[in-house]
Amino acid sequence: MLVGITGLNSSGKDTAAEYLENKGFVKKSLSDEIRRELFTRGIPLDDRQTLIDTGNELRHKFGGGILAKRLLASVDQSRNYSFISIRNPEEVEELRKNKNFFLIFIEAGPEKRFERQQKRERMGVKGWGATPKTFGEFAEEEKKELKNEDSKAQQLLKMREMADFVVENNGSTDELYQKIDELLDKMNFVYRRPSWDDYFVELSRTVGKRSTCDRGRFGCVIVKDKRVLATGYVGSPPGQKHCDEAGHMIKKILYDNGEVHQHCVRTIHAEQNALMQAAKLGIPVDGATVYVKMTPCMTCAMLLLSAGIRRVVCEKRYHGGAESERMFNDAGVDYAVLEDKIEKYSDQ
Secondary structure, X not given: OEEEEEOOOOOOHHHHHXXXXXXXXXXXXXXHHHHHHHHHHOOOOOOHHHXXXXXXXXXXXXXXXXXHHHHHHOOOOOOOEEEXXXXXXXXXXXXXXXXXXXXXXXXXXXXXXXXXXXXXXXXXXXXXXXXXXXXXXHHHHHXXXXXXXXXXXXXXXXXXXXXXXXXXXXXXXXXXXXXXXXXXXXXXXXXXXXXXXXXXXXXXHHXXXXXXXXXXXXXXXXXXXXXEEEEEEOEOXXXXXXXXXXXXXXXXXXXXXXXXXXXXXXXXXXXXXXHHHHHHOOOOOOOOEEEEEEOOOHHHHHHHHHHOOOEEXXXXXXXXXXXXXXXXXXXXOEEEEOOOOEOOOOOX
């Protein structure tokens, strides 16, 4: 389970994260990804403005969700995590790519949050920047923040609308702990309906289980208007022996860069079989979407373009798929990769 915790200053985010940490959740901060970047550059980590500028630089260069994306790459799927320092909606969208992610927004009244700030000040706990001396200063500063559409406070309020759960934290610490426990119980029973892309990708996985070549048990589903038109999986033509029966038929192919790859040519690719099924049954696929395990090879890409496919959705990328991606782009085909990683598949 991955739990994101966000909210306005002094709402109780750190207290909630510490409680989850005591319950076995590994606490991760998106700002740690900025510190890791600074460390690799040999830049001191203790300057607030440097942290802010570097975070903005990374978001501008790699997209608003880059810190969340990097954080997710280090997650051990067998453990529970809590994420703090979530700053903007794009980070939430990136975290939501993990189906077990839940966002909690913790809120408290301005008087209570000012009281907590003052208490931390008396205890010698310093935050970034100067702490307002009076509630009037605190309220005025927050009012200015909320009027600025690009401010951190405004971004946080947008995330409140995206939250799975909103927790009011105007009471005691024990009351907050109890609310967190109640949410953990709910999270275990929350059912998340899959998106259409997730739904059809899962169907392609099931279709792929019929494949007869263990080098790639992949499936393909052709869809239009949310209806399945045809399916296909990796397998030999009718009347021919399958790899699972006769072994692989390996051919060496020399590439332009001098690399020699080995391919099994006994079977027909899943995309090709799906297109052949549609043609055999007289089903038009012009304007349809194709769901596959990884980027189609160049031959499959050409066939998909010729058949009028307008969208290709892959679980992951294929290490030899650059030419296919270029063709899709040139033809105006909507090409989407759900997980921006290279599929572990060897043809060498």
